[in-house]
Amino acid sequence: MTKTSQPKSNASETENSNDLTVTGADAVLRVLEDLNVEVIFGYPGGAVLPIYDALFKRNSIRHILVRHEQAAVHAAEGYARSTGKVGVVLVTSGPGATNAVTGLTDALMDSIPILCITGQVPTHLIGNDAFQEADTVGITRPCTKHNYLVKHAENLVPVLYEAFHVASSGRPGPVVVDLPKDIQFAPIDMGQVEPAKSKAVVRYRPVMIPDADAISQAADMIVSASRPIIYGGGGIINSGDEASEHLRELVALTGFPTTLTLMGLGVLPSEDKHFLGMLGMHGTYEANMSMYHCDVMLNVGARFDDRVTGLTSGFSPNSQKIHIDIDKSSINKNIRVDLGIVGDAGIALKMLVDEVKKRKAAIKKDALSEWWKKIEEWRAVRCLDYNQKGDIIKPQYAIHRLWQKCKGDDVYVTTEVGQHQMWAAQYFGFNAPKRWMTSGGLGTMGYGLPAAMGVQIGNPGKTVIDIAGEASFMMNMQELSTIAQYQLPVKIYIINNEWMGMVRQWQELIHGGRYSESYSASLPDFQKLADCFGMKGLVAKVTDDLDPVIDEMLGTDGPVLVDVRVAKEENCFPMIPSGATHNQMLLGPNDKAAKPVSEEGMVLV
Amino acid sequence: MSQHLNSDEVRHTLSILVDNEPGVLARVIGLFSGRGYNIESLTVAGVDEANNLSRISIVTRGSPMVIEQVKAQLDRIVPVHMVRDLTQQGLHIERELALIKVVNKGESRIEALRIADTFRANTLDSTLESFVFEVTGSSSKISAFVELMRSLGHVEVSRTGVSAISRGLNVDMPIRTQNETQE
Numbered sequence: 001m002t003k004t005s006q007p008k009s010n011a012s013e014t015e016n017s018n019d020l021t022v023t024g025a026d027a028v029l030r031v032l033e034d035l036n037v038e039v040i041f042g043y044p045g046g047a048v049l050p051i052y053d054a055l056f057k058r059n060s061i062r063h064i065l066v067r068h069e070q071a072a073v074h075a076a077e078g079y080a081r082s083t084g085k086v087g088v089v090l091v092t093s094g095p096g097a098t099n100a101v102t103g104l105t106d107a108l109m110d111s112i113p114i115l116c117i118t119g120q121v122p123t124h125l126i127g128n129d130a131f132q133e134a135d136t137v138g139i140t141r142p143c144t145k146h147n148y149l150v151k152h153a154e155n156l157v158p159v160l161y162e163a164f165h166v167a168s169s170g171r172p173g174p175v176v177v178d179l180p181k182d183i184q185f186a187p188i189d190m191g192q193v194e195p196a197k198s199k200a201v202v203r204y205r206p207v208m209i210p211d212a213d214a215i216s217q218a219a220d221m222i223v224s225a226s227r228p229i230i231y232g233g234g235g236i237i238n239s240g241d242e243a244s245e246h247l248r249e250l251v252a253l254t255g256f257p258t259t260l261t262l263m264g265l266g267v268l269p270s271e272d273k274h275f276l277g278m279l280g281m282h283g284t285y286e287a288n289m290s291m292y293h294c295d296v297m298l299n300v301g302a303r304f305d306d307r308v309t310g311l312t313s314g315f316s317p318n319s320q321k322i323h324i325d326i327d328k329s330s331i332n333k334n335i336r337v338d339l340g341i342v343g344d345a346g347i348a349l350k351m352l353v354d355e356v357k358k359r360k361a362a363i364k365k366d367a368l369s370e371w372w373k374k375i376e377e378w379r380a381v382r383c384l385d386y387n388q389k390g391d392i393i394k395p396q397y398a399i400h401r402l403w404q405k406c407k408g409d410d411v412y413v414t415t416e417v418g419q420h421q422m423w424a425a426q427y428f429g430f431n432a433p434k435r436w437m438t439s440g441g442l443g444t445m446g447y448g449l450p451a452a453m454g455v456q457i458g459n460p461g462k463t464v465i466d467i468a469g470e471a472s473f474m475m476n477m478q479e480l481s482t483i484a485q486y487q488l489p490v491k492i493y494i495i496n497n498e499w500m501g502m503v504r505q506w507q508e509l510i511h512g513g514r515y516s517e518s519y520s521a522s523l524p525d526f527q528k529l530a531d532c533f534g535m536k537g538l539v540a541k542v543t544d545d546l547d548p549v550i551d552e553m554l555g556t557d558g559p560v561l562v563d564v565r566v567a568k569e570e571n572c573f574p575m576i577p578s579g580a581t582h583n584q585m586l587l588g589p590n591d592k593a594a595k596p597v598s599e600e601g602m603v604l605v
Numbered sequence: 606m607s608q609h610l611n612s613d614e615v616r617h618t619l620s621i622l623v624d625n626e627p628g629v630l631a632r633v634i635g636l637f638s639g640r641g642y643n644i645e646s647l648t649v650a651g652v653d654e655a656n657n658l659s660r661i662s663i664v665t666r667g668s669p670m671v672i673e674q675v676k677a678q679l680d681r682i683v684p685v686h687m688v689r690d691l692t693q694q695g696l697h698i699e700r701e702l703a704l705i706k707v708v709n710k711g712e713s714r715i716e717a718l719r720i721a722d723t724f725r726a727n728t729l730d731s732t733l734e735s736f737v738f739e740v741t742g743s744s745s746k747i748s749a750f751v752e753l754m755r756s757l758g759h760v761e762v763s764r765t766g767v768s769a770i771s772r773g774l775n776v777d778m779p780i781r782t783q784n785e786t787q788e
Contacts, residue, residue: 137628138631141628141631141632141635142635142639145683146682146683147628149627149628151627166683203624203683203684204683327677327681328677328680328681329674329677329678329680329681331677332670332673332674333674336670
């Protein structure tokens with residue numbers, strides 16, 4: 001691309017002339033328009049003022065003004081996860097960029113496509129410790145899929161197209177484009193857009209189509225299994241809705257038991273008879289026992305995360321493992337597998353369904369029904385049963401009732417991080433992908449509220465609930481102001497036990513019940529808090545309050561903040577204690593004395 | 606550098622073709638430090654001006670599973686075009702260049718020159734009390750040379766680290782001519 005002959009000072013005049021030269025800021029918006037970006041989550045500041053000016057003048061893309069840059073990224077994540085599109089973020093240099101870092105890391109860990117444009121001081125000041133200067137590309141290098149510093153105006157348009165492409169293809173992730181202020185004023189020739197677009201996809205070309213021989217080998221292994229299990233993850237959701245369809249087809253075709261990770265919930269309907277529930281640390285007994293005792297495991301789009309595997313040396317010791325993942329580096333990272341297949345989950349599943357169809361007669365029906373009998377025994381333990389008696393609301397009951405009230409509606413749920421998150425995963429059922437947005441990899445407290453805003457923006461008219469804990473909620477509660485400004489009808493359902501519950505649970509289990517700094521002191525009156533932002537506040541103090549409160553919450557058109565006062569010392573069960581294997585689950589409080597956490601386990605998180 | 610060598614650890618030499626752009630070396634090094642991999646040596650220089658490509662040679666050490674990870678993780682970096690495991694591919698050449706200054710007097714100077722001759726080192730600089738030798742070869746040859754010089758005086762060393770290429774007629778990373786590039 002060639003630079004235009006106009007000097008910089010003429011940039012504003014050239015905007016109105018007939019040629020295709022525009023300012024850098026204008027070019028940013030034109031590219032985003034061309035990429036069908038509908039909404040930007042952001043916060044203005046000195047180093048992005050030209051872009052905000054262009055936003056004002058062009059008036060083509062909606063901007064949601066958050067109250068903190070971290071929330072901008074989480075909102076974009078919620079938008080991306082619930083719509084399948086790329087979430088776009090715009091923040092200023094220095095503190096704007098550093099505040100975004102938690103969100104970017106969260107998006108990296110959970111593979112969420114984000115394009116984050118950060119302002120930067122003008123190129124001639126870079127490295128001078130200028131006002132609001134930070135080494136944004138240096139800081140964000142380890143927490144993005146890729147990042148760019150645009151030092152020359154002619155690179156701006158190609159970089160934006162490539163950044164969008166990198167964020168959204170292969171294993172998705174966050175991409176940062178750092179834009180110095182002088183580049184935002186520089187003249188850009190938009191006549192060169194088409195070559196830039198076609199070039200954008202050349203450099204980064206992830207493998208999408210898996211090796212056909214490997215798929216055929218996988219089909220052979222699957223049909224020869226006596227005790228099979230399918231273990232699906234967020235990769236299936238990221239691949240697109242067809243991937244979930246293909247997985248459902250595979251499950252129906254084979255009749256195999258299926259478990260899903262925290263990230264994969266919704267891929268298979270929660271009430272499908274083949275669904276064993278979530279697996280892992282707070283997964284169900286039947287899912288974990290089936291993982292331990294299976295003879296063939298098919299992992300699609302999951303990464304053998306440590307929350308899932310428990311002690312790796314004792315993970316599913318007698319199985320042959322197949323792993324389908326779009327990211328080669330996920331294969332054989334934590335768990336050695338027998339067959340690794342690199343490719344898109346949806347394409348791989350479709351190919352696999354076709355191959356398994358050819359071999360349908362070979363499926364070992366008798367062995368499979370024996371296996372199901374065994375699984376039904378584990379199911380009969382009813383590991384998620386809880387005892388709701390009396391006036392005090394059990395947190396499990398609060399979420400279970402919420403789900404029962406939401407059944408039949410197309411509801412979107414976000415969560416914060418902690419006990420309530422696990423209870424939501426256990427007691428709320430999902431029937432479709434992209435309905436469940438939670439911070440899995442990074443475990444970011446404060447994720448759920450801003451994420452819910454993004455979900456609501458992307459899905460107007462739908463019910464969006466943030467199942468929150470009181471401590472997590474307070475980490476980003478400034479966003480109540482954003483919710484009020486845009487009248488986003490988000491329902492905030494706080495499971496309030498006045499503790500950082502998961503911290504308290506671990507202190508009880510492995511630190512002798514010394515509850516160091518885990519009490520949520522000086523909580524606000526949440527009803528009054530809602531009131532001062534002009535939204536409805538509700539409180540449920542006893543069991544009988546719960547149903548009417550949920551009804552009123554769901555029946556209200558605008559935003560609602562609900563304070564559900566729950567039993568304070570309830571723990572999340574079942575649980576694989578750290579350093580233990582799938583067959584060493586704690587089923588309830590009485591189990592914990594019998595199986596103390598090992599010394600090796602204590603150092604794990 | 607590895608603090609403790611596990612028995613299942615193996616040494617691998619990797620050759621990586623990358624876009625010659627700002628930050629690419631930081632990405633590669635950040636990957637190694639961020640994920641706790643070892644770097645025994647790393648060299649980098651531009652090798653293809655027309656296509657703006659650089660070649661990085663890395664010597665790393667780890668269990669076979671970690672080596673596989675290193676390669677897969679490197680391959681994920683957007684400006685990385687190609688990762689070749691020369692150790693796994695088999696026959697290849699590894700060479701290093703070192704500049705060694707030795708400061709000494711009398712008999713030791715003659716011995717130093719004699720050893721330098723044996724190692725086919727060039728004398729690049731000389732004063733009445735010092736030499737600077739240039740020596741190329743495998744890392745072990747250079748280490749042996751440095752050890753001998755140490756016994757002959759005060760020694761200062763500058764080494765380039767390993768540069769490597771496969772043997773035979775197989776061209777992994779062709780450098781295209783200007784004309785081919787434009788097509």
